[in-house]
Amino acid sequence: MSYKRVIRFIVFIALCVQAKQMVAQNANTRPNIIYIMSDDHAYQAISAYGYGLNHTPNIDKLAEQGVLFNRAFVTNSICGPSRAVMLTGKHSHVNGFKDNHSTFDGSQQTVAKLLHNNGYTTAVIGKWHLISDPQGFDYWNVVPGQGEYYNPDFIENGVKKRVPGYITNITTDFAINWLDSRDKSKPFFLMYQQKAPHRNWMPEEKYYHLFDSTQFPVPANYFDDYQTRTKAAHEQAMEVARDMHDAYDLKLAFDLPKDQQKGLAGNWQGIYNRLTPEEKKKWEAAYGPSIEAFKKANLSGKELAIWKYQRYMRDYLRCVQSVDDNVGRLMEYLKANGLDKNTIIIYTSDQGFYLGEHGWFDKRFMYEESFRTPLIVKWPGVTNKKIASNSMVQNLDFAETILDMAGLPIPADMQGKSFVPVLKGKKKGDVHEALYYHFYENQEHKVAKHIGVRTDRYKLIYFYENNEWEMYDLKKDKSEMKNVYNDPSYSKVKSMMQKKLMELKKQYNDPVPVVTPQI
Structure with a gap:
């Protein structure tokens, strides 16, 4: 070389x-x-x-x-x-x-x-x-x-x-x-x-009994009647008391008869069938006593609604x-x-x-x-x-x-x-002065399509297929229980929020059709 x-x-x-x-x-x-x-x-x-x-x-x-x-x-x-x-x-x-x-x-x-x-x-x-x-x-x-x-x-x-x-x-x-x-x-x-x-x-086996003796505080608005809200809140299908499935969500059954294995019941059976025989024994030993206690209690009304809430919370948190x-x-x-x-x-x-x-x-x-x-x-x-x-x-x-x-x-x-x-601690204020939201799927749980804007204090929601509006003062109403959209004392706030919504819709080039609001 x-x-x-x-x-x-x-x-x-x-x-x-x-x-x-x-x-x-x-x-x-x-x-x-x-x-x-x-x-x-x-x-x-x-x-x-x-x-x-x-x-x-x-x-x-x-x-x-x-x-x-x-x-x-x-x-x-x-x-x-x-x-x-x-x-x-x-x-x-x-x-x-x-x-x-x-x-x-x-x-x-x-x-x-x-x-x-x-x-x-x-x-x-x-x-x-x-x-x-x-x-x-x-x-x-x-x-x-x-x-x-x-x-x-x-x-x-x-x-x-x-x-x-x-x-x-x-x-x-x-x-x-x-x-x-x-x-x-x-x-x-x-x-x-x-x-x-x-x-x-569905919890891990080692947590089957975690929270068994815990009574979780029921949210203050658990029995919300949606009195000031638009029909979107009334028509949803996501209430713990009304819409949870006995087997799929609440674990109130094991194997189901074949003629019942449809919809969520069929989904439950498919999930349950993934368990090995030994795993099924452990599952039934863990959930069986509470199922029997539930049947004996014969609950109804608010007591039943609260029982379902407790059941949900225990499994979720497990x-x-x-x-x-x-x-x-x-x-x-x-x-x-x-x-x-x-x-x-x-x-x-x-x-x-x-x-x-x-x-x-x-x-x-x-x-x-x-x-x-x-x-x-x-x-x-x-x-x-x-x-x-x-x-x-x-x-x-x-x-x-x-x-x-x-x-x-x-x-x-x-x-x-x-x-x-x-x-890095170089910015103390908001990254966004206002946030834009758009939900499209109105099939499962029947939640109406909507767009909205949130600022530091206020939130405006527009259910565009229903042409209905909601607005909340988050400082005075953190739980969003009072729709103030038609409250005359909020007329200036409403105009301001509708303007922001349209500005963000334009900024993000969202083509959803919107009825021109009365500003």
Whole structure:
């Protein structure tokens, strides 16, 4: 080999070593990001928010070293659309996924693709719920549809298989396995998404008896008569007392006769049949005594309504307890493997959830319990002490914030804003002066389509198919019990809010037809 070739070879080797060192340094300095999304996890059911219903010590630890957002909201309170908004940073009418009957166009720009194309190794594990296969991920292992609590199916990079065990634990097992086997020369972005505590609230075996002796306080508006509301509130089908299914929701039956296995009863039988014979014995031993006690009590009226509420709350919060346990497992793994100092943790839900407020379960409406979502961000070196932020943010902002955290540019066509300045303590006010909302799906639970706007103090909702309006003064009426839309003393506020609604509709280019309001 000639002298010049030797020199070129040495230079080439030196450059390769330097490049390798730069990649390694890049992986050590650029933050890892874990986005934790549970399904239907109400902020009321995280003890850091102070509602006193349960204790979530591991999620609370995130808040102790991070920012807890008191006013985080969604653009469309339903599972699939919320996930699509998070991935794209765009409203439902722009990303194309308006309701749970849509199919996500995976070819479009997403935060996962942007991170992947800029040096991150990426994975999504657990609940997906966007119909099409995930794109932009080096690894994906997701449940089909809603997923099952017991012995669930998972689709791993296109291959479907049934996995024995409890879904919340299994999802974490897969997440930890991927963290162990990932390309460690790169920073990582992991979307770790739990099914729980989604309906029908099937708890882990070790928590079958948790809260057995607890009587949860019944919300003051549990027997809401919707007196000042439009017909949308009257026509919904999401009341705990009226609309919960005896077997599917309330666990008041085991095997059902074949002629009854239709609708939700059929769904229940399918869920129950996933249990092994040994698992069925344990389930029946746990729930059998309460079923017998319920039959003997022969409850009716308000007593029956309250019994159903207690049953619902116990199972829901049992599921939450397993979610919290597994957040703890994941955090322990990060610490044991030296990843805790450079890994951002975002904990949220796909939306809020009613825990008996207005007599309801589920979500969909723009009222606070479903519109507002929990959000906790722990960013080592940035958020090192507990801070509660009242800044108004939205899931529309998540993609932009994650890109900003990673030091990447935010595409101009994204519609949200980064709230990194809030996390760094550089911004005290609202990220958004006003928030825009649009709910499209009026099938299950019969919630009418509506758009709306929320400011610091007021909320305006327009049920556009019914041409009906509601407005609330959130300072005077935190529970949204009094619709003041037709109150003459609020005429100026009404004009102001209608103007803001039309401005945001135009800003986000939402084509929904709206009857011109009388301003």
